[in-house]
Amino acid sequence: MTLIDKLPAGGPIPGSAPLLEVEDLHVEFRTREGVAHAVNGVTYSLHEGETLAVLGESGSGKSVTAQAIMGILDTPPGYVTKGEVRFRGEDLLQMPEDKRRTFRGRRLAMIFQDALSSLNPVFSVGWQIAEMFRVHEGMNKKQALAKAVELMDRVRIPAAKQRVGDYPHQFSGGMRQRIMIAMAIALDPDVLIADEPTTALDVTVQAQVMLLLKELQQESNMGLILITHDLGVVADVADEIAVMYAGRIVERAGVMSAYGNPAHPYTEGLIASIPRVDMKGQELYAIKGIPPNLMHIPAGCPFNPRCRYAQDVCRVDDPPLYDVDSGHASACHFWKEVRDGAIG
């Protein structure tokens, strides 16, 4: 059913059952002003050892999808109205909250954009990492703290033993994100969702954090969902790409074909808007218009008001995901034109 399943060997082991499958997920936010359709039928899957990059601008629903997978959506106002999230075949959405909670941290873990605000300011980092072992494994304080030091070493925090009692504000941005990562990987989760893990960091530190994530993934063979709007980060680490727009996936592809032959005008626009050294002095490319209001998503293809390929059919028919190639799909009526145009 899912396209990624048909992929040739890359990150994932061919033929193996997917670790995590999201199918036709719908999430809406019921607010006073109306209902915002944040996620509208997202489907993707993740295998062991695979890195899936979810791309899209702010408000495209990429973080909301992640929150729905983790089960940490704020309800109200957010509601999952339809769909399934299967972890090793078990639907997380049908699970009672008590059981689902035991999956969080142990099977699925998540790290966030701003590591400073994601760490509790009143407890030392060691205490917070140790907390993972005390909550889930019932370890005593001393054992847990020893494990915390071990983990801080594992995420390459220098002088871990000395710094285990320090507080979050005493660390630099990159170090804080490492601490957050240490907490997330403490119990060897099978799936790690990283929601813009490097956005708040400066460029040199970004690369180090991504490298760390990659190394940790290789050590434990976990599946990694990388939510980002930074295409530069994606190219280096991702196996698969899912591009989101207005709460749906508009293009799915292996990382090479997405960059080489984008088959959706939005992906094409994203790639064209990466600043390039050889284009110095020329005007930067920007996708015209603004993302749609999620309370009033345009009829037909949601991207049509901003699309330079748009025809009458686009304003009426919402395109399904067309198979472009094996493991490559695009939700565009004119994917052929887009793909060929991009090459030429």
Added chain:
Amino acid sequence: MSDVSASAAASVPAAKGMSQHDDAAVSTPSPGQPDEGQGKPRSLGKDAWLDLRTNPIFLVSATLIVILVVMAAFPGLFTSQTPEAADLSKSRVGPSSKAWFGYDLQGGDVYTLTIYGARASIIVGVLATTFTLLVGTLAGIVAGYTGGWVDSVVSRITDVFFAIPLLLGAILIVFSFPTQPGTPSIVIILRVVAAVAVLGWTFVARIMRSSVIQVKQADYVQAARALGAGPIRIVLKHILPNAMAPVIVYSTIALGGYIAVEATLSFLGLGLTPPVVSWGVAISEAATYLRVSPHMLLFPSLFLSITVLAFIMLGDAVRDALDPKLR
């Protein structure tokens, strides 16, 4: 593996003395560094303590409070007389070298009575604060964390109590439950505590509710949920410690206020009544003789004012210490 970057330091919120360990220094592991061993990490609480230690307002108010508490616990340390001792022949005799504060209507030593009066005031203040803090914090957390209709119900109940002025309400309550002669002192005191606390908790509940709503949205609460923490753990470990500061400040200031309310009730003859010795009772008795024997009024009111002032000053100092923006 050095995560050194100049901009990393810039991303640390600029606050005095916050990043004691400079990252650049620490990321090169050098165990011989002098501040590694003794440079104990500082929590917000420790930071606040360091701030308080050098604050003259805190030092003055804390000293006064310590003296008052010792006075309340061990009045025998300050005076050799008992509050029951009275010599009618000395009724309303003014201050002298033998009795610095003079004598009251019954010929009791005003100094001794004032010392013993601290106990009732401190007990009322501390018990009323404890009770309002417990009830108010609980109500505030339930309303703020649960939200929805639970919040509406709890908040409306709070509003009903909130609408009754503290002093007026306390007078009504105390008036409705009069004490009989021969009631033990502790019951008389508890009755006043109950009157103050039943109405006083609403302020704490309101402050706590808004504080919890604010903290609830913090990323670390979301992160804790994402890593498997249950609701009880989230409330106790993540929300409560981060939401307590405004309530602590308010309660410190309110403690002084409750003591003043007790004195007012006693002055009106409704609060504490003899045999309980309290400043309010003394003031009430002395008011009639204000023009002829002002010393009877002066000393108990002076102690009352100083006590209330000390707690308000302490609250101010604690607020300044807990609010990093004021540093």
